[in-house]
Amino acid sequence: MLVYCNGDSFTAGESLYDYVLPKYLGPMNKKEISTYSKNIKHFQKVKDTYDCKYVDYNSIKTINNTNLEFFDDNRFGTVQYCSVRNILEKQLAYPAQLEKVDKSINAINAAIAGASITGIVYRTIIDLLEFKAEGRKIHRVVIQLTSASRGEFFSPNEKNLIMDRPFSYFNDSNHQRISKLVTITHTEEDFMVKYLYTVSLLKEVCLSITGKMPVIIDSFNGTYFDPVVKRLDNTIKNDNPSEYNQFEKILEHSMYNIWNNNFMKNIADTVKRPLEHDEHYALTVHKKAAAELVELL
DSSP states (O other): EEEEEEOEEEHTTTTTTGGGGGTOOBBHHHHHHHHHHHHHHHHHHHHHHTSSSSETTHHHHHSSSSOOBBSSSSSSTEEEEEHHHHHHHHSSSSHHHHHHTTOOEEEOOOTTTTHHHHHHHHHHHHHHHHHHHTTTTEEEEEEEEESEEEEEOTTTGGGEEEEEGGGGGGOSSOOOOOOOOHHHOOOOHHHHHHHHHHHHHHHHHHHHHHSSOEEEEEETTTHHHHHHHHHHHHHHHOGGGGGGGHHHHHHHTGGGGBBBHHHHHHHHHSSSSOOOTTTTHHHHHHHHHHHHHHHGG
């Protein structure tokens, strides 16, 4: 069974490979993250330094997640660590763990750290259509929901022709200015309407290609989604009743009733030390997530 997965840093496995670095602090809980804030700042500096070092390119395929040898200079056959770190992290993230839970599964992890829901959905649709054109059968699609407070700009100069990230992460002054205006002029409810419309694009594409609805999971955003959707329901029902039917249609086609909100957070709550230093989920959570996700496929 070929399973296509897409999402943001929580699917890309951000920070899962940090254990190869000096001064690695190990998994923590939130209290420990607060207590060891100085150590975390120091480790982040170490991490930034090692991103600029070099590793043997062939070793990232054969190292089998053991210690890497780092070089200060660019030697024959080496690449900068920051350019391959995401490959190593994906070897440990929950899509890769699916393959260990069920040997019949092959997983594709197309996640990009910082992705917006628009970026995730648009890239997923193009990927699925391309796989179909190639005659490559995708059996299930897994989408991990990201934060609603992310945006995107389209450009012929960007990878995938789209630049999507948290609003505060855009570096160009023009993009920063537009991002600030968007965040000022849009309420949480506004962002949620856009979010629901965007996710609804997946429904028919997934059904036509896989014959099944996508499996939609969440890192921790359900804590935000549920109350905002309830407020939307009340606001539209009371202040804009003529459009309440439209809202119900959007909810239906976005498949909101089958979103597995707080999927990873609920698993993390059962783990003593579920977090890496930057509050991405630790390997134990990814392994448990894979074990539970198999039951949803």
